[in-house]
Amino acid sequence: MNKFDIGLDKNPANYTPLSPITFIERAAAVYPQRLATVHGAMRLTWSEQYRRVRQLASMLARNGIGKGDTVAVMLPNTPPMVDAHFGVPMTGAVLNTLNTRLDAESIAFMLNHGEAKAVIVDREFSGVMQAALGMIGRDLLVIDVDDPEYTGPGQRIGKLEYKPFIAQGDADYPWQNPDDEWNAIGLNYTSGTTGDPKGVVVHHRGAYLNAVSNIITWSMPRHPVYLWTLPLFHCNGWCFPWTVAAQAGVNVCLRKVEAKAIWDAIREHKVTHYCGAPIVHSLIINAPAELRQGVEHKVSAMVAGAAPPAAMIQGMEEIGFDLTHVYGLTEVYGPAAVCEKQEDWANKDIGERARLNARQGIRYVLQDAVTVLNPETMEQVPADGETIGEIMFRGNITMKGYLKNEKTTQAAFAGGWFHTGDLGVIHPDGYIKIKDRSKDIIISGGENISSVEVEDVLYRHPAVLVAAVVAMPNEKWGETPCAFVELKPGAQVTDQELVAHCKEHLAGFKVPRAVVFDTLPKTATGKIQKFELRQRAGSVKAIDV
Structure with a gap:
């Protein structure tokens, strides 16, 4: 036995299982x-x-x-x-x-x-x-x-x-407290964007560590005023019920996510923090100017759920909100990576800042690792911003596994990493960026097209509120991009005009062969349900590009 273990056992005086429910006891006492x-x-x-x-x-x-x-x-x-x-x-x-x-x-x-x-x-x-x-x-x-x-x-x-x-x-x-911090605290079924819900089991230890990581990541001060724009059912609100208690803040409840209700709450309660998917921030950015009157204090926003387009990040800066981009999945308690801002970014123009902030970033402080690996060899891809691999997590902020689904759990943890199914690259500064979900890559004539890249270009058009790109069948190329677009209220644009816009910024084979104007199907957390759009794209007629 090691000398540092002899007579130095765990006991109630020196060891307590970690649990986020302890935070409310402290808040009430202090x-x-x-x-x-x-x-x-x-x-x-x-x-x-x-x-x-x-x-x-x-x-x-x-x-x-x-x-x-x-x-x-x-x-x-x-x-x-x-x-x-x-x-x-x-x-x-x-x-x-x-x-x-x-x-x-x-x-x-x-x-x-x-x-x-x-x-x-x-x-x-x-x-x-x-x-x-x-x-x-x-x-x-x-x-x-x-x-x-x-x-x-x-x-x-x-x-x-x-x-x-x-x-x-x-x-x-x-x-x-639980007798073991490995005990389950939550069961969260995946949102069903793939039509295959799995029961994600999370433990007290991970919930505690992610709640604390939220504080560190956001430099969240004591007594924040937190607006619940993010559904509390989604990844337990990214662990923020426990985060707010740890900081003895204020939970400002919100039954429905509507632009007026959000701006009214920010103004009345002096909201300092809120979270949401890109669709929530787009709703805030595009709200009528009169709704935004009277908000002069600093508001910190956190975005995740999909790769936010650069245009959305730029829009948040323009209304004076400080945006932090985080990345994660239900299996890692919500966000477990962050695009941490560097000091020299402040000296760059707003377009470059938006590009840098659109990346998924680096691991949360209390997560062990996030990287991009070749899923076949399990070796890290070169940090060249070009070589695509699968984004993987490892550490304490990772689920126990999938309830009653041992085979899927083992596959998710193959090689000692959690496989996200997201495809990405590592940039020379070590920051990762999503290129696409593995199932969302469009293979056209043998060439891989990132739907995220095409969507980012569509979002740059001033008429576009929401955009999603999926594969549509093509006899010659196998697959070609099909764009589904929601327009901003009162905006007008034709499919040919959007195609022309894409041609200015994309290689020809990446330009959508079809543009469909419609309300996009979304989950309650704002994720676009691409599996449904893929079904629709099977019958969409291509246009001449």
């Missing part, structure tokens, strides 16, 4: 009277927020929920969703946040696959939840949330209602 949560007329301090989550935990425990059980929630960004991120794991149970845009069949699959014992559902989603419950063939504890801020259709479908349910709970519930 800042009991500081504002914690805002929702409509509701205001909760950190001491009140802590009491609520302990009451929730105690009531779940009274109803038989304990270690290893699954509690599903189908909620918008409201206080009960914040509660669940602490109250559920306080019982030792695992939180399964359900995508609120999914159909009943998908929800039923997740409830059964995850073996949920209880579900908390907002009245807005009672219809789809009731249909899902009718498909699963077993009884669950159903707790309805009747949010006073919601005035639309929907009814209560369970025997319990959230507010009186937690009111019966013990505000001094004696919760404990």
Whole structure:
């Protein structure tokens, strides 16, 4: 035995399993009277927020929920969703946040696959939840949330209602840390952009480390005011429920992502931070100028979910928002890489700054590694910005694996790295950049075309709000690019004009052979559902380019 191990064992005085639920206890102890949560007329301090989550935990425990059980929630960004991120794991149970845009069949699959014992559902989603419950063939504890801020259709479908349910709970519930930080804290099903949802199991250790990494990455000060534009069901809100608690900040809840609601919240509550996919930032940038009046304080924004076009990054700078570009997947708790800005970038013109900031960057501080490897040899590709390989992660901010799917888990971790399925390059400065998803590369006449590259050019056109490029069948070339485009309100442009625009910036074989103007299908997190567009592209007629 090593001399540094003799008589130097772990004990309660020198070792505690890491868990992000400890952050709320500290916030309540140190800042009991500081504002914690805002929702409509509701205001909760950190001491009140802590009491609520302990009451929730105690009531779940009274109803038989304990270690290893699954509690599903189908909620918008409201206080009960914040509660669940602490109250559920306080019982030792695992939180399964359900995508609120999914159909009943998908929800039923997740409830059964995850073996949920209880579900908390907002009245807005009672219809789809009731249909899902009718498909699963077993009884669950159903707790309805009747949010006073919601005035639309929907009814209560369970025997319990959230507010009186937690009111019966013990505000001094004696919760404990997990006995092992490797214990699961969350079950997150992939968004289904491929049509093949997998149950991603994440642990207390990873959630803790990513919550802290968010603070470091963003240089987030004490008491941030955080606006919930990012769905809390997506990767547990990128771990930000726990991040906000760690910094004793303010959760500003937002039921729906709408430009007016966002700008009103930023102005009224002096929001300092928010996150979202590129579509969210585009919504903010393109909002009417009158909505932006009266916002003079600094706002920090974080973008992920897809490679943001340079035009969007430039637009954020022009309205004075400080944008941080992060990258990750559900399997790495949301963001686990960041395009960290260098001091000398400030001296470059805005176009070059946008190009540099559009890269996915380097690893999060508490992640071990992110790089680009040849998936066949598992060797790192040259840092030349040209050689394409697969982006891979390794470290503590990586999932346990896929629930009940050992074969897929082993494939995802082959060679000791997590395989993202994203194709990218390493630039000479070590920063990585996505070129495409492996399934989204267009192979035309034997040449690889990056759909991301073509999309970036489309976004530079002033009329384009959203763009997505997929492969369409071609008898001569095998595949050619097909562009699906959403225009900005009031904007007009023809397909031939967009093709001409692309010709100015792309090699001829990369120019879209078809342009379709339509509303693009998206997941609740703003990701464009390319699998659906690929199906549409099969019947699209090519144009003369």
